Structures are given as structure tokens and as C-alpha cells.
Amino acid sequence: MPYEAILPYLPETIVQAVTPILKKDTHIEEIRLRTGQPVELSGAEQYFLPVVFTEKERLAFVHKLTKHSFYRLEEQLKKGYITIEGGHRIGLAGQAVLKKGLIHSMTNLSFFNIRVAKEKKGIARHLLPVLYEKGWESTLLIGPPRSGKTTLLRDIARMAASGQTELGIPASKTSIVDERSEIAGCLNGVPQLDIGTRADVLDACPKSEGMMMMIRSMSPDVLIADEIGRAEDAYAMSEALNAGITVIASVHAHSYEEAIRRLVIREIKESGMFKRYIEIKPNHEYIVRDQHGKTLKAALAWP
């Protein structure tokens, strides 16, 4: 079960309360722990459990989360989340520590949002006709939070790296720049999720630098990156595309129109870098557009 890696981190009382619900409702996406408040589970439905996350449990949870080594997580704390075994991401809130006006770290962590990583093998399969023609097409996945961008991106990476022999698609050298450790869910550099046989992962590395490093060092056929948006990302992607590498990436937006309102994405679109835009709706429907933004397929729910 995907949530099993989360349970060792939780206090025993909470494990006993959440396990039956997690078993019963496979659509649970988040477990929220707030100090002094009842535990909340949310997905398609919401559950407020009659167990309170106590101060003692909070301390024990933080010790387990940081493995008694707070200093190792300074970078993650600045970003506000930690990735654990299985690729599950734990969002954090507490008291920000500022240094010269910038967030230096976080302390008194009291609020936790555990996002259950879902590995759905095969969800990208029905997109193959638009993703792969003579080769993999450079594609940008557009979607709001919790729409399944990363899950879809992971499956595309897995298919690219493993190939689909029955469809005549060979396995490609796939490089994944996994800044937030969500695509491959690496633990100590080893992927916890299935990302295919020919995939190389650069874990916890800033995307733009990571993409340049992968281009130079791993000579990929396909380059995968999650949640692009900065000018440096666009530069790194253009370098990849000019080197003949297919780039498949995702961006955070509620719609295609909203995505291209962002200067960086608009410039990427105008340069014709991406051949496909896949807009993912919160109900897991998607719209496929070509490089000019023209709709190719609309409102198809994934299986």
C-alpha cells in the first residue's frame, strides 16, 4: 500500500485511527496533523478523526522526521517540506527563522500536511498517441495542485525509460531532475518509485542547474523536470532542446490560459519549444493542445 512508508512516522494512536480509513478509502491524498487539533484526512471525502495530535506526539514526530538530525534538512525547511521514503511529501509550518530578512530555517514545527504519493502505473498509456509519434514529443503538463501532474509525469518517465516494446517504442535514456524528490521519491539517492530501467535521477537539485548537469553528463534522450517556471529553467530547457533532447515538464496553473499569462511560459510557448501542452483538470480530465495552443483532444478522463 502506498501509505505504508508514512505509518512508522506517526504516533501509535494516530496509526490505529488512520489505518482503517486509509485501507477503506484509497483516494485519501492528505493527512493533516495540527498540534492540539483532531487529525484530518482528505481526498475525495474529508474525515476528522476523534484523536488529537498532542504536543508530546509532535516532538516525537519531529524527531522521527528529522532522524534526530535537524541540520540535514535546512534546505528543505527553507522550502517548507520534507520528502520521506516512498516519495511522500510532508509540508511543514511553524515559526520561520529569518536572517537578513530572508527565510533561513524553520523552528517549532507544529503543522504538518502529509501528501500521500500515488504511483499509478499506466495512466499515461492512453496519452501515448499524442506523446510519442516518431519519437517522444516535448510536452508541458499544466495543472493545479493535486491534479496529478507529478503522478502523470512519473508514469511518462517510466514509459520513456522502460519503453513499450508491444507498441514499438524503445527504451530511451531518461534523465529526471527531481528537485523536490517527488518524481522518483529518492531516499539516499535510490528511487523508491518505479521510474523505468533507463532512468537516471538527479535528486534534490535545483532544476535549471540540474538540467544543465544532466545534459552535460548523462546525454539523455528525454529530460524530465517538475514544476518549471523560472527564467533559468527556460534557458536550461532551450539548451536541452537545441541539443536534440526531448523535454517533458510540468507547470503549476489552473488552465493553459493561466499558464501562458506567465512571462516565462509565454516565451517558451512563443519559441515553439513544446510540441504538446496537456492541461490536467482537478477531476483528472485533460485537454491536449499542439504547439500553437490549438486543442487536439478535449475532456478525456484517464482510465
Next chain:
Amino acid sequence: MKWAGAFFIILASFLIGWRKSKTYSDRVKHIRQFESALLTMETAIVFGADSIETTARFIAGTSEKPASLFFHDFAEKLPSSETSADYIWTSTLQQHKNRFAFKPGDIRLLEQAGHMLGACTQEAEERRLKHVTAQLERRREEALTEEQRLAGVVRAVSVLSGLLTAILLM
């Protein structure tokens, strides 16, 4: 019979003296073991960004007894415990202190090494470990001077007192 008794008295005195003088050299050795361990810990924290548990296991595997036993026990307790690394460090140190030839001041200093261990930034961890290592170095020099000054004296006094007792009893 008298000669045998005298021999045993002298032997016992010698062993008592030898044991007492060994605590001086052991203290130097044990302080050196911790100095080296804390230096490894500092390096691992600052450059390797390894967890406290991984670092403690590495130290346990590379250092000599009794420090290796302490670090092994500390590393074993970390993953299963819901308390802080600071508390585990101090309680493990209290359990193991009789294995070491440390003075109470040495133990207090080592407790400082564990204070806030794993609960602060890399910079703070480095500063604290550097501070403790510097103090340990000073204590090792003192212990070395003490060893050179007193170990031989203790051994000689023990043998001589044994001889005197044997002569008086004969």
C-alpha cells in the same frame, strides 16, 4: 611459607599500583578517542550531511573500545526512541561512564557535546563540537601531564608499601 606470603603481598601491591597508574594512561586514551570521534562527527555533519545515527554507527565501527561501545549503543537507541538525541546521548553516557577512566568534569564536558545534538543548524553543530573538542584537547594535555607525573610514583609507592608490609609481617 613466610616467603610465599611476602611474595603475594608484594604482588598484590604491585597490581594495585599498576591498576591505579593505568587509570591515568586510560584517561588520556579515552579522551583521545572522544576527540577523534567528535572530529569525525563534525566532519560528517558539516561536509557529509550524514544523520547522527549514520555518523554514530560509523564512529562505532572505526574507533576502539570503550568509545566504540558507547557510540554503538547510542546509534542503536536513536531510531527506536521518541525522545531527543540530546537525552539519548546523556543517558547513554551515564550508562557507560564506568567503562571510562574519566573524571566527573570530563563527563560533564561530554554531556555538553550532546547538548542540542541534532536539534540545530549545521553552523551551530559545528561551533559546539569545535568548542568541546578544544576543551577536550586541553583536558588531554592535563591528563598527559598528570600521567607522566603520577603514574610512575603510584607504581613505585605501591611496590614499596607492599615491601614494607611484608617486612613488618615477617
